[in-house]
Amino acid sequence: MAEPVDALVRFKEVQKSYDGETLVVKNLNLDVARGEFLTMLGPSGSGKTTCLMMLAGFETATHGEIYLDGQAINNVPPHRRNIGMVFQNYALFPHMTVRENLAYPLEVRKLGKAEIEQKIARALAMVQLEAFGDRRPGQLSGGQAQRVAVARALVFEPQLVLMDEPLGALDKQLREQMQYEIKHIHENLGVTVVYVTHDQSEALTMSNRIAVFNDGVIQQLAPPDALYEEPENAFVAQFIGENNRLLGKVQAMNGQTCRVTLDDGGDVEALAVNVDQVGARSTLSLRPERVTINPAADSVPNVFDARVEELIYLGDHMRTRFNVCGHDDFIVKVPNAAGHVVLEPGEVVKIGWKAEDCRALDA
Amino acid sequence: MAQATLDMGVITTVDGTPLKTKLRQAERRNRLRSFGLVFPLLAFIMISFVFPIGDMIFRSVDNPVVAQHLPRTLAALENWDGQEIPDEEVFSVLAQEMRVAAEAREIGKVATRLNYDLPGSRSTITKTARKIRKIEEGPYKEVFIEADKDWGETETWSKLKQVGERYTISYYLAAVDLQRDATGNIISQPENRQIYVPLFLRTLWVSLLITVICLLLAYPIAYLMATLPVRYSNLLIILVLLPFWTSLLVRTTSWIVLLQTEGVLNDILVWIGVISDEGRIQMIYNMTGTIVAMVHILLPFMVLPLFSVMKTISPSYMRAAKSLGATPSRAFWTVYFPNTVPGIGAGSLLVFILAIGYYITPALVGGRTGQLISNFIAFHMQSSLNWGLAAALGGLLLAGVLALYWLYNRVVGIDSMKFG
Ligand SMILES: Nc1ncnc2c1ncn2[C@@H]1O[C@H](COP(=O)(O)OP(=O)(O)OP(=O)(O)O)[C@@H](O)[C@H]1O
Ligand SMILES: [Mg+2]
Numbered sequence: 143m144a145e146p147v148d149a150l151v152r153f154k155e156v157q158k159s160y161d162g163e164t165l166v167v168k169n170l171n172l173d174v175a176r177g178e179f180l181t182m183l184g185p186s187g188s189g190k191t192t193c194l195m196m197l198a199g200f201e202t203a204t205h206g207e208i209y210l211d212g213q214a215i216n217n218v219p220p221h222r223r224n225i226g227m228v229f230q231n232y233a234l235f236p237h238m239t240v241r242e243n244l245a246y247p248l249e250v251r252k253l254g255k256a257e258i259e260q261k262i263a264r265a266l267a268m269v270q271l272e273a274f275g276d277r278r279p280g281q282l283s284g285g286q287a288q289r290v291a292v293a294r295a296l297v298f299e300p301q302l303v304l305m306d307e308p309l310g311a312l313d314k315q316l317r318e319q320m321q322y323e324i325k326h327i328h329e330n331l332g333v334t335v336v337y338v339t340h341d342q343s344e345a346l347t348m349s350n351r352i353a354v355f356n357d358g359v360i361q362q363l364a365p366p367d368a369l370y371e372e373p374e375n376a377f378v379a380q381f382i383g384e385n386n387r388l389l390g391k392v393q394a395m396n397g398q399t400c401r402v403t404l405d406d407g408g409d410v411e412a413l414a415v416n417v418d419q420v421g422a423r424s425t426l427s428l429r430p431e432r433v434t435i436n437p438a439a440d441s442v443p444n445v446f447d448a449r450v451e452e453l454i455y456l457g458d459h460m461r462t463r464f465n466v467c468g469h470d471d472f473i474v475k476v477p478n479a480a481g482h483v484v485l486e487p488g489e490v491v492k493i494g495w496k497a498e499d500c501r502a503l504d505a
Numbered sequence: 506m507a508q509a510t511l512d513m514g515v516i517t518t519v520d521g522t523p524l525k526t527k528l529r530q531a532e533r534r535n536r537l538r539s540f541g542l543v544f545p546l547l548a549f550i551m552i553s554f555v556f557p558i559g560d561m562i563f564r565s566v567d568n569p570v571v572a573q574h575l576p577r578t579l580a581a582l583e584n585w586d587g588q589e590i591p592d593e594e595v596f597s598v599l600a601q602e603m604r605v606a607a608e609a610r611e612i613g614k615v616a617t618r619l620n621y622d623l624p625g626s627r628s629t630i631t632k633t634a635r636k637i638r639k640i641e642e643g644p645y646k647e648v649f650i651e652a653d654k655d656w657g658e659t660e661t662w663s664k665l666k667q668v669g670e671r672y673t674i675s676y677y678l679a680a681v682d683l684q685r686d687a688t689g690n691i692i693s694q695p696e697n698r699q700i701y702v703p704l705f706l707r708t709l710w711v712s713l714l715i716t717v718i719c720l721l722l723a724y725p726i727a728y729l730m731a732t733l734p735v736r737y738s739n740l741l742i743i744l745v746l747l748p749f750w751t752s753l754l755v756r757t758t759s760w761i762v763l764l765q766t767e768g769v770l771n772d773i774l775v776w777i778g779v780i781s782d783e784g785r786i787q788m789i790y791n792m793t794g795t796i797v798a799m800v801h802i803l804l805p806f807m808v809l810p811l812f813s814v815m816k817t818i819s820p821s822y823m824r825a826a827k828s829l830g831a832t833p834s835r836a837f838w839t840v841y842f843p844n845t846v847p848g849i850g851a852g853s854l855l856v857f858i859l860a861i862g863y864y865i866t867p868a869l870v871g872g873r874t875g876q877l878i879s880n881f882i883a884f885h886m887q888s889s890l891n892w893g894l895a896a897a898l899g900g901l902l903l904a905g906v907l908a909l910y911w912l913y914n915r916v917v918g919i920d921s922m923k924f925g
Binding site for chain 2: 224
């Protein structure tokens, strides 16, 4: 991944510890480009919120520097950072109407009355809540409150907006709608967004780039498609999308590819991504949709016998569970296309895949 | 599940009973059960609260003594115009009734009652009664005036007529430093006898002061309790509740130990040389003592409602305000503070109402200048035995508290109040 040319936010060697014993964030280096939608994705407790709070100024970095627009902001208090923030529980002020909530950051900045009115009207129009200006937060539905929270974080036109699991409390349908709306707003305003979630589909649909966190370390930083198709290590492959794992030992390296002997017998030709020497242990990662059933002879280097264990009909495809080389959790997605193979449980068929679809990663 | 059918406009259940009847039957059982559950409390409140208050209010207007002992005199005075002293007929009726009352040893009560409204008239009655018992026959007029020349004044007679009313407002008038003159007009008491209105004002002022001091002291404590990590905040809560585990008397008397002129605080001040040994400060047995001790005792009643409200305020509000550009102090005053108003209201109302009727602490440490209205109510209950006046003072206090409650409800709304 090339360095972003114009970094609005830069984390440089940032470390964070709450108790002086364990590092919650370990040596974070991250650049966020101007206008980018960057998502921090990772399991619970991986340090995403901590990073966001350090950027917003509510936590101090134990070590390292954070730059905003080229300025070190470690010693700038939160209220002078000019960063919009959307909280998980909305944090709308309950004693103020929607309009007063939106006016709050503008009044703090001592804007004129007319200008404030105009900006509020524009912000309410942006989130389609023109008719709700005089309601209190308690009288709004979850989705409406969330929209107000987004509008409030944007109304004072910050260059950077942080969102910490803003859609966590909404139901699935509303969440998908809000994902679309937030994405839309981001594209229209050109504002930079740093977004935190542990929902991978949310991350994939919304982001320009995703930083996958685990245990205080960024495992991979890449655009959604690269993250899905070219995971750099076993954690990312496992965390993003569905994935078949085969464990083995590297037998031979030949340039781009390598030969891996599986623990249960059988040799696999795979793309050498994250293995460096012969004899190293490796996890092979293979996407379920990249497996062909009954491949034409010699079309793929890897062909194995597989017994059908289970078939699940999912409309557009059949999810098929095979037993391959002693692994009985090998998933293959068979598209429901014209002339697809018809399988029966218990049947033994041949399956195969290309070397470049099978990635040899760290063990 | 009963299926509702629409039958000629009346919704009925499957078996044909109207739905409303069925619902009422179902709910009656619930209502009976819940009534059974609250009945013991209800009975307790009736006996210990509603009935005594009702009795007190009745006593504040009840006025049986004179009407009971001098009924014929009062009847004879019915048509008296108040311009000149009554004629011999009235004197002789009064003489007979006084004689009867004196024999029954009841004349003292009549004298005491008249004395409330006409100070100094106790001796008028008792002296005269003694005189009358010695003579058999009238004319009485000269005997009366000879016994006490007050009988020659119309004021004595009009007062006698006034205190003869079966129900009276004179206790309430006395409680607000008013009285009725001979012709029944309401006028204020003489300057040197106006004590209750200043006392009410002082009580209000002191209660207000105590409430404000409690609020100022309690707010930061409650804030810490609500925001510190649990292991520190639990300790704080215990410290706040600790006084509840100690007797009120112990807490009050320990202030005496601390604050008296030969007490700990004065000793320390003398020792470090802030004041000289002769210049020891009088900090107790005056208003200062009352205020200090009452603030200490009422503080938890302010802390707890504040704490319970602050605990519900999410820390993300303050963070949101700061992220929107507000300085910490602005964020506090525009976001945090307004959300604590229900707690401030509840705590202040509680402390103020408790302070306004507080008795034991001012009685112990108030000295002469630190007495509040409740101490005078107690005085009239226990020493002067003027229960009517005590009841009227208590009734006014009750009315004041209710008015305050009403006002609070109108301004802030009782629903938004949180006690804990
Ligand atoms: N105020 C704090 N004091 C001590 N430890 C903390 C504090 N906040 C977070 N931690 C610890 O830091 C680690 C990272 O927490 P963080 O909130 O950043 O995780 P996260 O990635 O946001 O997780 P989630 O997806 O559950 O929100 C966790 O192990 C957590 O226990
Ligand atoms: Mg989090």
